[in-house]
Amino acid sequence: MIQISDLVVQRNGLDVLRVDSLDLQRGETLTVVGPNGAGKSTLLLALARLVWPSHGDILYDGKSLKDWDELVYRRKVSFVFQAPLLMDMTVEQNVALGLKFRGIQKEETRARAGKWMKQLGVESLSKRRAGQLSGGEAQRVSLARALVLEPELLLLDEPFSALDPPTRAKLLDDLSALLTENQRTAVFVTHNLGEAAKLSHRIAVIVGGVLRQVGTARQIKSQPADETVAAFLHELPQ
Amino acid sequence: MLFDSEIWQITALSLQVSAAATIISLLIGLPLGTWLALGNFRGRSFILSIINTGMALPPVVVGLVVAIMLWRSGPLGGLRLIYTPAAIIIAQTVIAAPVVTGLTAAALEALDPRLQQQLLGLGASRTQMIWYLWREARLPLLAALMAGFGSVISEVGASMMVGGNIRGQTRVLTTAIVLETSKGEFGQALALSTLLLILTYLINLALTWIQQRGRKVDYQSRKGTLSASRKRS
Numbered sequence: 405m406i407q408i409s410d411l412v413v414q415r416n417g418l419d420v421l422r423v424d425s426l427d428l429q430r431g432e433t434l435t436v437v438g439p440n441g442a443g444k445s446t447l448l449l450a451l452a453r454l455v456w457p458s459h460g461d462i463l464y465d466g467k468s469l470k471d472w473d474e475l476v477y478r479r480k481v482s483f484v485f486q487a488p489l490l491m492d493m494t495v496e497q498n499v500a501l502g503l504k505f506r507g508i509q510k511e512e513t514r515a516r517a518g519k520w521m522k523q524l525g526v527e528s529l530s531k532r533r534a535g536q537l538s539g540g541e542a543q544r545v546s547l548a549r550a551l552v553l554e555p556e557l558l559l560l561d562e563p564f565s566a567l568d569p570p571t572r573a574k575l576l577d578d579l580s581a582l583l584t585e586n587q588r589t590a591v592f593v594t595h596n597l598g599e600a601a602k603l604s605h606r607i608a609v610i611v612g613g614v615l616r617q618v619g620t621a622r623q624i625k626s627q628p629a630d631e632t633v634a635a636f637l638h639e640l641p642q
Numbered sequence: 643m644l645f646d647s648e649i650w651q652i653t654a655l656s657l658q659v660s661a662a663a664t665i666i667s668l669l670i671g672l673p674l675g676t677w678l679a680l681g682n683f684r685g686r687s688f689i690l691s692i693i694n695t696g697m698a699l700p701p702v703v704v705g706l707v708v709a710i711m712l713w714r715s716g717p718l719g720g721l722r723l724i725y726t727p728a729a730i731i732i733a734q735t736v737i738a739a740p741v742v743t744g745l746t747a748a749a750l751e752a753l754d755p756r757l758q759q760q761l762l763g764l765g766a767s768r769t770q771m772i773w774y775l776w777r778e779a780r781l782p783l784l785a786a787l788m789a790g791f792g793s794v795i796s797e798v799g800a801s802m803m804v805g806g807n808i809r810g811q812t813r814v815l816t817t818a819i820v821l822e823t824s825k826g827e828f829g830q831a832l833a834l835s836t837l838l839l840i841l842t843y844l845i846n847l848a849l850t851w852i853q854q855r856g857r858k859v860d861y862q863s864r865k866g867t868l869s870a871s872r873k874r875s
Contacts, residue, residue: 454759475767483763485756492778501774502764553765 410460435600438610488542490534663734675746696740705803725806733800745786
């Protein structure tokens with residue numbers, strides 16, 4: 405579904421991400437781990453076509469992102485940021501936002517928003533304004549807003565990092581079940597190897613702006629590609 | 643001595659001219675301010691500094707430049723606009739447009755920069771993204787509108803220089819106040835001043851009411867989502 409080759413993303417003339425090769429199959433969940441500032445978010449932004457590589461290419465269904473119509477491609481993808489970034493409107497309006505962008509009919513929008521608010525357990529908050537939500541509720545709304553679009557590719561940038569451990573564990577379980585149930589392709593950025601192992605098929609390790617290793621949790625733990633990866637894994641919460 | 647009908651005519655002209663200048667300034671300032679706030683290009687800071695300087699343009703200087711442009715022998719003299727209400731609208735637009743532009747740019751720059759990427763990441767077109775950023779910044783954008791209107795309804799120098807304060811044609815409240823004061827008719831000048839203040843107050847009251855209607859919710863929204871999340875990250 406996605407093939408990345410010789411990708412280099414620069415900011416202010418400096419390389420912030422280098423990926424020699426990375427493939428992603430349809431229905432697969434890939435978790436990206438790495439220290440702060442390693443380039444994990446940049447990888448997601450590049451996959452969402454929100455930053456342009458200075459070198460290399462990303463192919464989606466065999467076609468370079470440069471050749472995809474920008475809006476057509478972006479509407480195949482949905483992005484969940486670390487912060488919920490909800491708009492100043494009700495929960496239901498927030499969840500329906502992406503559908504509104506796509507010009508989906510009102511009735512269908514209401515039905516789909518209702519379904520996903522229920523899935524994420526925020527149905528009872530539908531008329532509440534975004535500002536009246538707790539952190540966990542806001543994250544759930546943010547996830548519902550992305551999942552309601554039923555995207556081909558779901559990009560999640562540490563969406564649970566600001567939550568307390570019980571809420572985080574519950575949301576992770578919910579998300580894991582949703583991804584499996586709906587056969588979504590997803591790329592999930594986290595700091596937690598346990599979360600990574602639970603949610604994903606494979607793990608990609610990015611350290612110092614370079615993709616160092618891709619493999620299952622067991623492979624990465626037992627055979628780190630180099631000392632940098634080993635040192636990073638040693639520091640991670642398990 | 644001013645008669646009732648003349649006062650109403652002056653008042654109506656003041657409102658028409660300043661409203662037209664504010665609307666034109668909004669049509670220029672909203673897209674220009676948005677472009678400056680969201681754009682990432684060489685010279686952006688320089689243009690912003692020019693706009694910010696323009697926010698403090700003395701009306702008499704604007705009046706002088708517009709008068710030179712519209713003077714019979716000036717580059718735009720052929721349009722025969724000098725000493726017409728249109729000339730006052732042009733001068734007032736030059737005064738208000740930088741105010742609206744600068745405050746629009748500031749309002750959008752105050753939003754979380756990731757909001758643009760979030761909207762695009764949900765499949766918004768560029769136009770939809772801008773519309774929703776305006777929606778999110780609606781309170782400071784209304785303040786920009788109020789500041790733009792305030793800067794022109796109260797100015798006198800430019801209106802006097804390009805309008806000429808012609809009775810029944812280009813006399814507005816501020817120029818009439820100057821005239822009455824110069825004649826020693828302080829009572830008339832005070833009455834006109836009071837009228838101007840009441841009008842300005844009523845218009846700003848209406849805009850403030852619209853602005854404050856959503857203040858409580860907006861405050862909670864920022865506290866609960868954007869600002870809080872910024873702290874966390």
